[in-house]
Amino acid sequence: MLLYVDADYLSPYAMSAFVALREKGLTFELRLLDLKHGEQSSPTYAEISHTQRIPAIVDDDFSLSESSAISEYLDECYIGPKLYPLALLQRAQARSLQAWLRSDLLPIREERSTEVVFLNRSPQPLSAKAQAAANKLFHAAAQLLQPGQLNLFEQWSIADTDLALMINRLVLAGDPVPEYLADYATAQWQRASVQDWVNLPRSIT
Amino acid sequence: MLLYVDADYLSPYAMSAFVALREKGLTFELRLLDLKHGEQSSPTYAEISHTQRIPAIVDDDFSLSESSAISEYLDECYIGPKLYPLALLQRAQARSLQAWLRSDLLPIREERSTEVVFLNRSPQPLSAKAQAAANKLFHAAAQLLQPGQLNLFEQWSIADTDLALMINRLVLAGDPVPEYLADYATAQWQRASVQDWVNLPRSIT
Ligand SMILES: [Ca+2]
Numbered sequence: 001m002l003l004y005v006d007a008d009y010l011s012p013y014a015m016s017a018f019v020a021l022r023e024k025g026l027t028f029e030l031r032l033l034d035l036k037h038g039e040q041s042s043p044t045y046a047e048i049s050h051t052q053r054i055p056a057i058v059d060d061d062f063s064l065s066e067s068s069a070i071s072e073y074l075d076e077c078y079i080g081p082k083l084y085p086l087a088l089l090q091r092a093q094a095r096s097l098q099a100w101l102r103s104d105l106l107p108i109r110e111e112r113s114t115e116v117v118f119l120n121r122s123p124q125p126l127s128a129k130a131q132a133a134a135n136k137l138f139h140a141a142a143q144l145l146q147p148g149q150l151n152l153f154e155q156w157s158i159a160d161t162d163l164a165l166m167i168n169r170l171v172l173a174g175d176p177v178p179e180y181l182a183d184y185a186t187a188q189w190q191r192a193s194v195q196d197w198v199n200l201p202r203s204i205t
Numbered sequence: 206m207l208l209y210v211d212a213d214y215l216s217p218y219a220m221s222a223f224v225a226l227r228e229k230g231l232t233f234e235l236r237l238l239d240l241k242h243g244e245q246s247s248p249t250y251a252e253i254s255h256t257q258r259i260p261a262i263v264d265d266d267f268s269l270s271e272s273s274a275i276s277e278y279l280d281e282c283y284i285g286p287k288l289y290p291l292a293l294l295q296r297a298q299a300r301s302l303q304a305w306l307r308s309d310l311l312p313i314r315e316e317r318s319t320e321v322v323f324l325n326r327s328p329q330p331l332s333a334k335a336q337a338a339a340n341k342l343f344h345a346a347a348q349l350l351q352p353g354q355l356n357l358f359e360q361w362s363i364a365d366t367d368l369a370l371m372i373n374r375l376v377l378a379g380d381p382v383p384e385y386l387a388d389y390a391t392a393q394w395q396r397a398s399v400q401d402w403v404n405l406p407r408s409i410t
Pocket residue numbers: 001059060
């Protein structure tokens with residue numbers, strides 16, 4: 001199996017696919033695309049990813065883009081630890097959370113880019129818009145997590161990694177975050193599969 | 206079952222959830238939220254949708270947001286026609302397409318809002334950025350559809366409705382669209398479940 005990611009290892013979606021593959025215990029090779037030089041738009045890559053985005057996997061002659069679709073595919077296709085909860089209602093909530101984290105909270109994603117997370121950048125204070133998005137994130141997380149809870153559901157799921165990354169954009173920037181949410185995100189961050197991604201060699205430019 | 210949608214019936218994601226419920230043959234009641242007056246942020250609705258977004262369903266005491274998660278839930282929970290392909294690789298592609306259409310192509314979504322689709326608005330010509338997004342859409346669709354093909358996979362899936370809506374943003378604005386893609390989107394638009402949404406009473410303001 002091949003996993004295409006950004007050469008800077010900064011994409012949160014590349015991280016999600018990487019963690020999914022690691023958690024499934026699958027062997028894969030990383031392929032790096034230099035997004036700054038538009039390598040994702042090369043004709044060769046556009047054959048692999050019709051949408052010209054990372055991450056993408058190539059599994060024999062099947063290729064697939066979009067990290068949430070990749071996780072679902074891996075869970076349906078391969079044995080090993082489950083990436084999604086087995087219980088139907090919890091699986092539905094995990095999918096809902098993944099879809100939401102990929103399509104909302106743009107002010108957080110912009111003002112707390114993953115450079116904050118992976119390169120220890122110190123950003124400006126949050127704008128009012130981003131603070132409102134942070135409050136929305138805290139509200140949603142509070143519906144799903146009780147203080148002291150270490151996973152969203154009975155067991156870890158890939159939605160935990162996605163949620164922890166979003167919270168850690170704020171935690172690692174030094175923004176105020178409810179303590180139990182910071183604890184949750186910090187604990188999730190220690191997961192071996194996540195640390196494998198965090199510790200990939202990044203050039204600080 | 207309740208389905209919460211925007212009171213203007215303009216959300217493409219509300220439409221996707223509406224079509225999914227219709228295709229499953231499920232009985233449901235529409236609940237309208239006036240987004241212009243922020244009804245999605247009311248404390249009552251924030252209890253139903255933790256993310257304060259439409260669409261959301263309430264099925265007995267279970268509530269769920271995000272249209273793609275809603276479709277998956279309905280397909281797993283209820284009998285009736287399938288919303289996703291049964292074949293694993295095709296199901297993966299349907300999910301990938303749904304995730305992509307919800308998180309990319311922003312210039313098309315902005316310059317060809319659903320007011321173009323549902324209220325016959327005549328917009329300005331596409332900017333260079335939006336034309337580039339349109340070309341990307343055509344490229345991706347061309348990998349999935351042959352001329353004359355009426356569904357992405359062997360049978361209709363909810364990804365067809367989502368893709369057809371994105372293409373119809375351009376078709377209904379009078380923008381140049383490869384003929385076979387326009388034909389595909391136009392045929393998808395005639396589906397009874399889609400027409401039920403198209404024909405909901407909208408006030409033209
Ligand atoms: Ca293989």
